[in-house]
Amino acid sequence: MQHAVKLNKSSAFILTQFGLTPENAEKMVTFEGNRLTLKLDQPYAQSYVLNCLLAEAASVVDKETVLSHAEGEDFGNAWLSTNSAGSGPFSLGGWRPNEMVQLAGNAEYFQGAPAMARVIVRHVQESSAQRLLLEQGDIDVAWNLTPTDVDGIAGNDKLATGNEPKGRILYMGLSQKDPLLQNPAVVEALKYLADYKGIEQSFLKGKWKTHQNFLPEGYLGASDENPWSYDVEKAKKILADAGVSSGTVKTVVRDIPEYVNVAQTLQNAMAQAGLTLEIQQMTGAQVLDAYRARQVPIFLGEWGPDYADPNTNASTFAYNPNNADDAGISQLAWRNSWAVPDAMNKATIDATLEGNTDKRVQMYLDIQKEYREIAPIIPLFQKIEQVGMQKNVQHWTSGGAVSSAMYRQVTKG
Known part of the structure; x- marks a missing residue:
């Protein structure tokens, strides 16, 4: 340390x-x-x-x-x-960059030697290549498989499949510098213009699942409330009641299919509600530079937690101590020019000091409830990791939402 x-x-x-x-x-x-x-x-x-x-x-x-x-x-x-x-269950036995890592079991590990004396992790970029190696019996586990390859091995009686929710959140950030997005009714309407189920069951199938909270499933204080559904008529009524009949706003998205497809789906839904979304594609570096400079009206992208505590996300989604342009801080709330209410800022800090874990859980549930009602940064989906493995592999986990893959407990029957 x-x-x-x-x-x-x-x-x-x-x-x-x-x-x-x-x-x-x-x-x-x-x-x-x-x-x-x-x-x-x-x-x-x-x-x-x-x-x-x-x-x-x-x-x-x-x-x-x-x-x-x-x-x-x-x-x-x-x-x-x-x-x-290190002091973990394995030591580094060998490493060839972009090819493989070999881990050697540590017989002196304080919880006992791992079941596997050796683990080899190969770098195989393509999902189809992973699937072929798995079907041939050359590897025991393949992860980051595409839905197509998962479906392809589903009928193989020698293999098993599974999935785990990971920590990454796909969200929509609505800059409060934009005149149209400053209107709370527009923010509320956009929550009903995302086709959650349609997106989850089509181009994000097997990769993401609907999750409308900033704490991922698996985290202390995570909420399973998903109050919004795709409802164009409801969105139109919200806008009409607020006197909004039209408006144009721009999104800058990274030039990868998942983000572009989400943006285009949102664009179609917004058009039905009388709103125009202009889509501009850029490289990841260009998008991030513009976002950090608070120059992106609608941001569609991912956030990954830095550590396994709820504060890692609460302190960026629901905390902004200084909303000035020259503050130059990294919170997502700041990047979206959202002046987080003082009470929410305080609640976020207080939750890091609450010694009673049950009370701390409730504090995060309460923060997320208020956040869903007022925040212009809208969580949409949580990442899913799909794996295929030989049926004799037991106790496998890719780490869930809070960790990375762990091998100490893995056995082969």
Whole structure:
């Protein structure tokens, strides 16, 4: 932990948000035998702290081994890019970039040696190639399969399929700088102009599922409420009651089929309600630059959590301490020029300090309920990861919404 804070790379914020700095790391993070003492700048919720300590930035590495390979002031970081000195169930047995990683079981792992003495992870980019290797018995698990390939192996009695919700959220951000989108009635109407079921069952089939909350399923405090459905007539009435009969707005989308298809579906629905959506396609870098500069009226894209605690999303969707153009902060609320109400800002902070986990869960449910009612940043779908595997593979998980694939518990019968 001291290593991560002192390096102060991008992921260090997961730890520095608790008051740790490169200057005070050795005083705030101390060790005696197997006991870790972590001093914080506030009495944070235990669940919040422990969830953040699950992040890679807090991984435990052997200090003496790593520092023996230090170059200048890098604390051994360059050496760690191709070597391991960790304390997990596996160590790095071999690595060929863009080809494969081999993991060797750690017999001294504190919870016991993993069931598999060796795991080989191959980089196979194409889903069809993964499927072929799986059908031939050359691999045990294939993940990120397309719906077509999942359907293709469904009848194979030697294989099994499954899916898990992941942490990524596909959402629609409505800039509050845009005169049309500043109207709460337009924001409300757009919630009913997204064809959730139609999109989920067509071009996003097997990849995303409807999820209208900023906390993904699987997270502490996640809500399963999905109150909006595709209803053009309802959207038209909302607009008519507010005196809105027409309007034009632009979306800038990354030039990949999923985003473009969502934008075009929304464009068709908006046209039925008297609104015009202009679609401009750009590269991912161009879209992100414009979005960070608060220059995108309607943003369609993804957000992925940084760590396994609800604050990772609450602090970006429902928190904006300074809405000024020159604030230059990274919150999604700021990028969409949404001045989050003071009460919601406070509730988001308070939830990180609530020591009773049940009460903390309710706080996030309450925040999301109010958020659904007033926020101009609309969660639409949650990512799904589909896998195919040999039937003798047991206890497999790709990590769900809060983690990555884990191999310690996997067995082959």
